[in-house]
């Protein structure tokens with residue numbers, strides 16, 4: 001297996017462009033959580049020309065709705081949710097400078113096009129490994145939409161959050177290529 | 186009549202909802218271990234190892250294995266000689282889930298279909314009641330995540346489709362789902378009955394522990410055939426390519442109308458949470 005690449009957020013084109021589908025990465029720094037309900041509100045704000053609760057440029061959004069933090073922990077289980085629900089909103093955010101998305105599952109053609117066009121990256125975390133992923137989260141703070149409960153936007157400080165690159169800036173898709181490679185006729 | 190108090194039911198369901206989310210069944214862990222042996226992709230092997238590690242962290246640190254702690258689903262078999270005392274049965278089951286999700290720090294994942302407003306306590310829940318002979322009360326607590334439920338499908342096939350038609354639809358459902366339901370998955374297939382019964386059969390098929398044989402050897406052979414075909418798709422752990430797309434296929438079947446062939450495919454993720462209680 002190839003080397004693990006350490007990424008530090010916020011990301012620039014320089015960080016994102018060398019990444020290739022299949023690369024294993026770890027992410028350190030700030031990432032923001034948002035699921036579809038929060039995305040819908042973000043896009044409503046963009047459309048109304050209003051300011052967003054965080055500056056999107058260079059940032060990474062982690063598609064996750066964590067379970068509540070038990071006493072003495074910063075967060076509960078925190079694995080990725082299925083990404084296609086964010087597909088209608090993601091291209092607009094990349095246009096505003098969003099550089100990375102972490103989730104699980106296939107993306108639409110529109111999203112893959114936007115990843116190429118706006119130089120971004122889509123990474124998969126292990127779906128269902130919520131307890132394991134929570135170890136990489138050092139702090140969590142709700143910054144918007146508290147009324148959405150698990151779907152509120154949180155600012156997470158992460159250290160070596162593990163992920164695998166799925167969609168890169170040159171149009172590779174690990175879900176398609178990986179499956180092809182192991183398909184038996 | 187044998188009396189069972191609603192308080193005993195509340196306490197048992199509460200505990201079960203928490204344990205089901207913290208403690209992955211031994212049967213699933215064993216299936217991961219066997220999967221590692223068979224997996225050809227290094228990334229796939231790595232993922233299966235991490236899933237075992239995940240289950241250990243959840244169990245030891247008492248946190249949910251997956252953040253999607255699911256919609257509360259309960260199957261009940263109540264002996265006809267049982268009398269529930271001290272309140273109403275349905276409310277007791279719901280109260281058990283409510284308390285478990287609150288005190289166990291489990292995620293509340295139930296909302297209004299249109300406004301998407303969260304109900305705040307993970308209720309209402311889905312309950313399937315069945316009345317059986319005897320004086321026992323059996324309750325299965327099977328919380329189910331959204332990611333895998335969303336990839337499930339139901340087909341009303343023409344009877345002429347037969348086994349080849351069923352096989353094609355099951356494999357197609359898993360192939361289309363790809364990485365979304367967090368493979369390695371467990372596939373519940375319900376054949377026969379009618380529209381709603383096939384879906385219930387498919388979900389009930391998931392209650393059978395992994396590694397236990399189908400009581401009907403003919404169905405057991407069909408399960409093997411489906412599993413081989415599914416694992417030939419190459420989807421693999423997390424859909425990143427590999428051998429182990431599914432850990433098992435479980436079939437339940439019953440007769441159906443002469444005009445129909447209902448087939449339901451209920452996909453369950455590796456975070457397969459099922460606990461059986463006998464009161």
Ligand code: SF4
Nearest residue numbers: 128251330332367454
């Ligand atoms: S599909 Fe299952 S393992 Fe994956 S996120 Fe949903 S509940 Fe968790």
